[in-house]
Amino acid sequence: MTSSYPLQSTRQLSSQAVVEVLLREAPLSRVQIAKITGLSKQTVNEIVRQLEAEGWVSEHGTSQGDVGRRAVTYSMQPGAGFVIGVDVGATKLRVALSDLAGSVVSQAEDATELRGGPHVFDQIHAMCVGLAEDAGVPWARILTSAFGSPGVFNSETGHLDLAPNVPGLEGLDVAGALRDRLGHEIVLDNDVNMAVVGERWRGAARECSNFAFVALGTGIGMGIYMDGAVRRGAHGAAGEIGYAPFVNDPFQPSLHRHGPLEEKLSSQGFSAAYEALTGEHAPPETVFERQAAGEPAAAQVVEAYVRQIALVLSTVTAFLDPELIVVGGGIGSRPELVGELLPHYRRLAANTAEIRTSALGARASLVGAIAVALNHAHTRLFAADVPQKLPLPTPGAGAEPPARSVR
Amino acid sequence: MTSSYPLQSTRQLSSQAVVEVLLREAPLSRVQIAKITGLSKQTVNEIVRQLEAEGWVSEHGTSQGDVGRRAVTYSMQPGAGFVIGVDVGATKLRVALSDLAGSVVSQAEDATELRGGPHVFDQIHAMCVGLAEDAGVPWARILTSAFGSPGVFNSETGHLDLAPNVPGLEGLDVAGALRDRLGHEIVLDNDVNMAVVGERWRGAARECSNFAFVALGTGIGMGIYMDGAVRRGAHGAAGEIGYAPFVNDPFQPSLHRHGPLEEKLSSQGFSAAYEALTGEHAPPETVFERQAAGEPAAAQVVEAYVRQIALVLSTVTAFLDPELIVVGGGIGSRPELVGELLPHYRRLAANTAEIRTSALGARASLVGAIAVALNHAHTRLFAADVPQKLPLPTPGAGAEPPARSVR
DNA sequence: ATTAGTTCGTCAGGAGAGCGAACTAATGTC
DNA sequence: GACATTAGTTCGCTCTCCTGACGAACTAAT
Known part of the structure; x- marks a missing residue:
């Protein structure tokens, strides 16, 4: 541990705070920024002035209506x-x-x-x-x-x-x-x-600091957001629930290429189940449509699938205690899925988390x-705690991006 | 988000750094502290002087033997x-x-x-x-x-x-x-x-930043250490794997008081399994001893138990991708358990984690x-970012603890 | 004993960053 | 037009850390 503490000069922290606030809450006056960040007016002043000089932010307009002097508002310079x-x-x-x-x-x-x-x-x-x-x-x-x-x-x-x-x-x-x-x-x-990051930024998990994203589609996978960050585990393989051995008989060999869960709960497994029942191969969407239309075989396949997923989600809940589970991916994004899942899930899980369909779907x-x-x-x-070297390579001889001076 | 940044005045960060180093590496001279923390000699000087004045650290001795002036070394004042x-x-x-x-x-x-x-x-x-x-x-x-x-x-x-x-x-x-x-x-x-904290501090998971601790004993539970901290989930219930529904038929009602897994894998469940087989009630230790002595019924119970645990551990691995799983608790601390587990676990888990017996056992x-x-x-x-108020209550009119002045 | 080389410890000066308070500027209200 | 209110600026001060210089203490060699 070669701990060294004032790594990030305070000014950089402050700058970043200002930029974050500005990104999040559109046009703001300097006083507003000061209030939100907790910095003093003068400090904000200096920072905004510098950011403006470097081209990162620009004046946006003036506040209107209230008593008192009108404030100049700033926003990020979008083209910077x-x-x-x-x-x-x-x-x-x-x-x-x-x-x-x-x-x-x-x-x-x-x-x-x-x-x-x-x-x-x-x-x-x-x-x-x-x-x-x-x-x-x-x-x-x-x-x-x-x-x-x-x-x-x-x-x-x-x-x-x-x-x-x-x-x-x-x-x-x-x-x-x-x-x-x-x-x-x-x-x-x-x-x-x-x-996971997407759903938290602009999707179904905004402002949520403990949630899981379960992707059901081509494969099956999970992303973990805990205590305000994505958690990847020791080798980046956390959430690879396709390899969780608890659906088929886990002690049976084979099924170790894609993982036992993946085998059964992927689109392929889904279609295969339908085919086994009807002799007809159909993609998941079709099966869902037929289920909606009242076809018994389709309903049976969906029901079995949904039960398995409920099982997975309740295990996720027991392990991670998320506030929310977002279900996404090709199959998971189907709006009807969560509705079908919920009763099973509620029955299985001790402390239930909220379950939502992905708000962003395929995106x-x-x-x-x-x-x-x-x-x-x-x-x-x-x-940056290292001298900044903006890479300025290859084509486009356009105007240089404003260089951030680092002393 | 009411972010406010220089919460901790830099000095406090530095002080803490010095204290940490001093706690970790016994007697150190001021120059050594400076090198380790990355602070300058003078800063360290000021801090050490202040800590000494307040009674937290004290002189320990002087360095000896090398060329150059002898250094005064310091260590924490243990009785402070x-x-x-x-x-x-x-x-x-x-x-x-x-x-x-x-x-x-x-x-x-x-x-x-x-x-x-x-x-x-x-x-x-x-x-x-x-x-x-x-x-x-x-x-x-x-x-x-x-x-x-x-x-x-x-x-x-x-x-x-x-x-x-x-x-x-x-x-x-x-x-x-x-x-x-x-x-x-x-x-x-x-x-x-x-x-979890104990095993990481002075147990089997030292220096490990991604591991799980699985407790097998009166109940069954897990603690999660990920990216350098204990993770508790949204309501503090992360790791309550006793409620994971994947051993018995999960859709069967009942078993929802202690959780389905707990039902089966606790000491009670263990003994119950033995009793069901032999008609004799025996605590887990006895069963393990009889297994070691070669009794078939005991061996059968242990084998079944061990397979279930391997299943749990491989699920943990798939979910969390830990570097290490420490097995502890009344049953889990038995040294032979991990040995019996391992072959099953290796067969089930895709990316295997290391598995160790708790180094601290019941402590x-x-x-x-x-x-x-x-x-x-x-x-x-x-x-502290709030004014320090050392609580000085009740009995013991002994010498007051050195008060930390906070301006 | 003298000298050289090394390390420790202190002091002075200065830079970076932030804050509070006082002051000026604009704007609406009575 | 007086006054309250809010925005923006300037000044002076504090905290904290760093660099560099220098003396003190010590070892090793001559």
């Missing part, structure tokens, strides 16, 4: 910097470009390159460049990109492990490859973890990736 | 303050008095008062006073007491919920009652959480309580 969020799905690739205030400027999606590895990197690079051009954003103003992808990201090697669904990424230095191609800082994380990971990228950018910009 | 740790078990009450450096000065244990409630408080009070007298410690020097107890502590009401094993505590303001009786600050937490909660009390005392003393 941008970030990219990417959701690398097994089938779909979603990319969004957002300004520093968190407004999405442009976005796109495409089928994921099936040829894998380098081809996916190329595809991502092309999509990002395309977005920037569409929005007229000089490439150098893009500060950070964040990527959500299935699998367990090993931050030491930069590899992505346990990602059977995306072909050809296993064993590659994904982090390095993407950083080199894009030319700026990147952040990589599990897509479910990204979804959860993407939104989360944006949030992570924004957060990373802000930390780098306003609380 | 004391804390009490208490483990309120269903059957046993354990109490220990420790100095600020973490050395246990005296300790005692007794059968828990079965008349419950106020009688237990009286008992605790009497034991604590007795310990202080034995050790010749004036009561006013005891800064904090920490209590580990079964059940879920509700920090809002001060009540202890879900504590069926300790009679007569339910529905009482335990926190308030204990504080009033002892006359100083107290901390209350679940006994398993205390054990885990007690040691943890001491650690928590110490930690609380240090924070109050050296990083």
Whole structure:
């Protein structure tokens, strides 16, 4: 432990506080900022002045109506910097470009390159460049990109492990490859973890500091948000409930590639159950529609599925005691699912948590990736404890982003 | 969010750093402290001088032998303050008095008062006073007491919920009652959480920042240590795996008082299984002894039990991805258990964690309580953000503890 | 005994950051 | 037009830490 304490000079902490408040609560006067952050007027003054000089914030207008002198209000300068969020799905690739205030400027999606590895990197690079051009954003103003992808990201090697669904990424230095191609800082994380951040930022778990996100779809997975942060466990594999051995007979071998739970509760398992009953192969959506239409076989499959999920959720509750469980993913986002689940869940769980359907649906990971990228950018910009080196590479000879002076 | 940032004046952070270093690494010279903390010599000088003036640290000796001027070394003044740790078990009450450096000065244990409630408080009070007298410690020097107890502590009401094993505590303001009786600050937490802290401080999980502690004994419970802190969930009920519904048929009603898992995997369940097989009632220890002696029925019971535990542990692994799982409690502390478990566990879990037997055994909660009390005392003393008011109540007109001046 | 080299401890000066209080400026209300 | 109210600025002060210089104490070599 080489503890060293005033790592972050107080000023950086304060700056970051001001920026956060400004991002969260739109236009604010300096006095308002002072009240919210607890800093004094003068300190806020200095900070705002500096941020304005550096181009990060700008005057927004003046307050109106009340007695007393009118205040000048400030807001983040939206064009000062941008970030990219990417959701690398097994089938779909979603990319969004957002300004520093968190407004999405442009976005796109495409089928994921099936040829894998380098081809996916190329595809991502092309999509990002395309977005920037569409929005007229000089490439150098893009500060950070964040990527959500299935699998367990090993931050030491930069590899992505346990990602059977995306072909050809296993064993590659994904982090390095993407950083080199894009030319700026990147952040990589599990897509479910990204979804957690997304749901908390702009989804069903706002302001919630203890919740779990359970993704039901192609696979089954969980993201854990506890005490105000995503928890990843020792190797980044926390929440990999697909490997939890408590649905089938766990002592039976086989089923160890995708994990026993995943086997049964993924879209495939769902469809397989229906097929076993009817002889007809149908995707989950169809089965749900038929259940709604009153078909007995469909109802039976859904009922069995829902019971298993209720079992999983009550186990999650016993283990983690979340305030809320958000259910998402391809199947989980179906609005009727939670309704069907609840009675079973209530019967099983001792201290019940609230259960909600994902508010962001298929975009959860993407939104989360944006949030992570924004957060990373802000930390780098306003609380860096190392000398700042804004990467200014590759194309776009546009105006330089305002450089943050660091003494 | 009423964020306010320089809450802890920098000096307090620095002071705390110095104290921590001094606690950890025995006698140190000022220059050494400076090197370790990263503070400058002068800053350390000022802090040490102040701490010495206030009686918290004292000169220890001088360095010897090397070239150059000899340095004066300092260490914590052990008698400057004391804390009490208490483990309120269903059957046993354990109490220990420790100095600020973490050395246990005296300790005692007794059968828990079965008349419950106020009688237990009286008992605790009497034991604590007795310990202080034995050790010749004036009561006013005891800064904090920490209590580990079964059940879920509700920090809002001060009540202890879900504590069926300790009679007569339910529905009482335990926190308030204990504080009033002892006359100083107290901390209350679940006994398993205390054990977590204990195992990490001086047990099997030292230096480990992601681990789980699974207690197998009178009941079954888990404590979660993730990213460097105990995680309690939204209502303090995280880790209550006794309520996880995945061993018996979970959809069968009944079994909802103690939780389905607890029903089967507690000492009682264990003995009941043996009784069902042999017609003879025997406590778990006896069954284990007979298993070691080669009795088939005992072997069968142990085998079944061990398989269930392996199942639980592999689920824990899938959910939390710990680096390590420490198995403790009355049954769990038996050294042979982990050996029997391991093969099953390895077969079930995808990313295996290390599994160790508790190093502290029955004392885990007690040691943890001491650690928590110490930690609380240090924070109050050296990083308090509110004006310090050392409680100086009741008996013992001994020398006053050195008052920490706070401007 | 003298000298060199090393480490410890203190002092002085200065920089970064924050705060309270006093003061000026604008604006609405009676 | 007097007054209350709010916004913004300036000044002086405090806290805290750091750097650099320097003397003190000590070991090792000559």
